[in-house]
Amino acid sequence: MRQDVPLAQASRLLNHGPTVLVSAAHGPQRNLMAAAWAMPLDFDPPKVAVVIDRATFTRQLIAASGELALMVPSGAQADLTVTVGNTSGQALAEADPPTDKFAAQGIGHFAAQRIAAPLVEGCLAWLECRVIAWPELSAAHDLYLAEVVAAQADARVFHGGRWHFDDAPPQLRSLHHLGGGQFVLPGASVQGERRA
Numbered sequence: 001m002r003q004d005v006p007l008a009q010a011s012r013l014l015n016h017g018p019t020v021l022v023s024a025a026h027g028p029q030r031n032l033m034a035a036a037w038a039m040p041l042d043f044d045p046p047k048v049a050v051v052i053d054r055a056t057f058t059r060q061l062i063a064a065s066g067e068l069a070l071m072v073p074s075g076a077q078a079d080l081t082v083t084v085g086n087t088s089g090q091a092l093a094e095a096d097p098p099t100d101k102f103a104a105q106g107i108g109h110f111a112a113q114r115i116a117a118p119l120v121e122g123c124l125a126w127l128e129c130r131v132i133a134w135p136e137l138s139a140a141h142d143l144y145l146a147e148v149v150a151a152q153a154d155a156r157v158f159h160g161g162r163w164h165f166d167d168a169p170p171q172l173r174s175l176h177h178l179g180g181g182q183f184v185l186p187g188a189s190v191q192g193e194r195r196a
């Protein structure tokens with residue numbers, strides 16, 4: 001049964017790719033936010049696109065450094081994802097003494113291989129990216145394109161070039177945002193075969 005969907009809800013129809021965490025750093029400042037609107041853009045070199053709202057503190061650090069990390073959080077990180085997606089790193093940076101979400105929330109992290117932004121412990125995948133500068137695109141649509149310069153993944157659920165969620169416990173599955181902090185986890189996979 002087909003029904004019209006109000007255009008105001010149209011983004012929700014494509015909202016549930018894996019939600020990512022976005023980290024960025026510039027000088028002594030570092031930050032972390034959630035983003036549901038991220039997607040791959042090209043194979044070689046690998047490129048991604050992500051919407052980073054102009055009001056976010058993360059955007060300031062991305063604009064200043066030209067770098068960002070996209071990370072795929074796990075089912076165990078739903079609260080962390082909603083928390084960093086609903087709090088302001090700016091307010092923490094302006095506190096006396098200045099702090100950030102990593103310290104305030106006790107978020108475990110480790111050094112990236114190619115960029116300055118910290119990577120979050122416990123994620124399922126980590127993509128280190130350099131921004132492909134396109135100021136008009138970012139100014140008009142809050143859209144950032146970036147080239148992936150290093151990538152890592154949790155070998156328990158990503159090996160042989162693809163995700164293996166069928167036998168994974170919920171805490172090792174990715175988060176797919178439905179809206180309002182509600183997520184679904186990927187369920188049973190189905191193998192499509194090309195028809196003759």
Ligand SMILES: Cc1cc2nc3c(=O)[nH]c(=O)nc-3n(C[C@H](O)[C@H](O)[C@H](O)COP(=O)(O)O)c2cc1C
Nearest residue numbers: 033034035036037052053056057058085087088089
């Ligand atoms: C599940 C979820 C998905 C989100 N997706 C996006 C997104 O795709 N793009 C965006 O700009 N903000 C998104 N947000 C909102 C930012 O994460 C939020 O504005 C965050 O507080 C920004 O933090 P900052 O100001 O410290 O950078 C999302 C939030 C949540 C909880």
